[in-house]
């Protein structure tokens with residue numbers, strides 16, 4: 433637990449991961465943050481969780497931990513079911529029992545990806561992989577066990593302290609390798625530093641914001657346009673010596689995936705806009721700010 437000053441007592445699960453570590457860093461300044469390791473809070477054993485959670489002192493839980501690799505979920509569906517679907521239900525029951533706020537993180541992979549317009553919270557889900565199915569099961573289990581919970585769907589995370597897709601693309605370009613990315617799969621790149629700000633604004637709102645919410649920056653991208661933007665911004669900021677062009681591949685032609693990927697899952701963020709009272713900045717602006725900040729460690 434990091435004790436800084438009065439505020440919320442926040443339990444962050446998955447705090448060694450990309451989003452969890454970003455949130456822990458952002459909130460430890462003003463709140464008490466409890467961030468158990470996987471060994472301390474093992475989601476693969478849901479039957480043990482209630483007992484472990486009970487003595488923990490928190491009034492807000494941000495549940496980030498999950499098996500996030502679609503291919504690992506496809507290979508180990510029973511484990512994925514326990515970690516991604518059953519454990520969130522136990523966490524939700526414990527939050528309901530003690531009257532704590534719960535923010536549960538979900539994904540655009542609950543959608544089937546067959547459409548061509550951005551998806552709202554009321555659009556039909558149709559996951560095409562074990563990852564998407566287990567995350568969807570968790571959404572309804574969480575809301576059933578704890579109706580005041582906020583289920584926040586996010587997509588294509590970048591920003592924060594850990595290297596994500598833009599840094600990987602940049603590393604390839606800097607090594608002089610040809611950069612390739614899928615050009616016919618769409619979603620919304622979303623900045624984790626922005627998520628930290630939005631969540632804190634949202635959990636303070638009364639009455640409590642609850643139910644499904646799409647938490648993403650504005651705009652949409654393919655992996656190819658996302659990678660290209662990262663390289664263009666990096667070149668403009670002097671982080672890349674030569675301009676570089678990203679070669680586009682087709683999702684269909686990519687044989688390296690075990691789990692099926694949905695093709696078109698950009699989320700519409702109108703509900704977030706109305707809750708915040710303004711439009712989230714574009715992912716390009718957020719990416720530019722992030723790469724500017726990370727210039728020294730790239």
Ligand SMILES: NC(=O)c1ccc[n+]([C@@H]2O[C@H](COP(=O)([O-])OP(=O)(O)OC[C@H]3O[C@@H](n4cnc5c(N)ncnc54)[C@H](OP(=O)(O)O)[C@@H]3O)[C@@H](O)[C@H]2O)c1
Nearest residue numbers: 446448449450451470474475476497498500539586588589
């Ligand atoms: N990254 C994205 O682009 C993206 C997109 C859509 C949705 N999301 C959702 O956002 C949330 C956060 O994602 P992320 O990218 O930050 O995840 P991540 O970097 O993959 O981190 C996952 C975290 O979960 C923990 N974890 C995994 N298995 C566990 C277990 N059995 N027991 C306890 N903890 C376990 C990991 O601990 P270890 O360090 O010990 O492995 C790690 O801290 C997830 O719910 C994910 O589904 C992410």
